Amino acid sequence: MDGFQFEIKTPEMFNLDLMLDCGQAFRWEKDENGNMRGVVSGKQYTLRQDGDTLYCSCTEADFNKTLRRYLDFDRDYKTITDNFGTDENLKMACEEYAGIRILRQEPWETLCSFIISQNNNIPRIKGIISRLCESFGEQIEENAYSFPSAERLSTLTVEDLSPLRAGFRAKYILDAAQRVSKGEVDFARIDSQPTQYGREELVKIKGVGKKVAECTLLYGFGKLDAFPVDVWVKRITEEMYPNGLPECMKKYEGIAQQYLFHWRRSSERFKNI
DNA sequence: AGCCAGGACAAGT
DNA sequence: ACTTGTCATGGC
16 A cells, blocks of 8 residues: 555454544544545544555554554454443444444543534534634644644633634633643543542533533543443433443443444434435 | 534523 | 523534
8 A cells, every 4th residue: 555654454343434433533534545634642644444454654653652542452342342242232233333442532632622512513513623723723734733732722712712613612612721721620630540530620611511521531531431421322321221321331331332322323314214 | 494413501490 | 409591603
């Protein structure tokens, strides 16, 4: 495969396009060659999966340092999802969406992205985040920008953010930027402490409720027991698990959630045909 | 054209 | 403790 510096055999249960475009991250796009292009930790990457080979635009060292962790490359999803198999619903969901992994994004980008996601649709979420990076991030290539730091955003006003057209969320972004850059919300501590600590800390930010907090903990801190409940997951818990989540989800509620979310959502579209 | 979007918050029972 | 209206904006 030309244009790629490095290739590596993927583990089982690894679907690049699916995991990068399933509502966890909002900055990956398919380029003119059908490759996935996005920015991680201030560097642009182009990736492509053919069967069980992953092609990367970076060196092996760079892959090991950044992407291996970002893509949750070394986790054994086979064992985890096999264990989910004792629950019939979850079993079907895992089969249908096999290959989705939980990304480990940067905490600040994750928090900020999911603040923007509230009461919003994915195409528009992407647009707002894209304008945020173009306006206040650093240009790293011709058409690629880093995600602006909390420190940078903490110096801005809601008027400064008006070009984003983020609506009522602009003031939430600023409150988050200020608290995070001051260290009032301590990411290092959230990272090292149990999930419950992060739940209590993150909701101190204006515009961060339970859902956004759980998403940040799951997709930004790798807390796999975090369990974001949006409208779709709420339907699932009410319809299928009125007496609580099954035992087999324990410690991996967040992974289970990811499969169930897509499964329930696609079954809804099915109704309309 | 209008409904709704991977919610949060404040005010009201 | 639950329910309801409101919040900007624009995708579909």
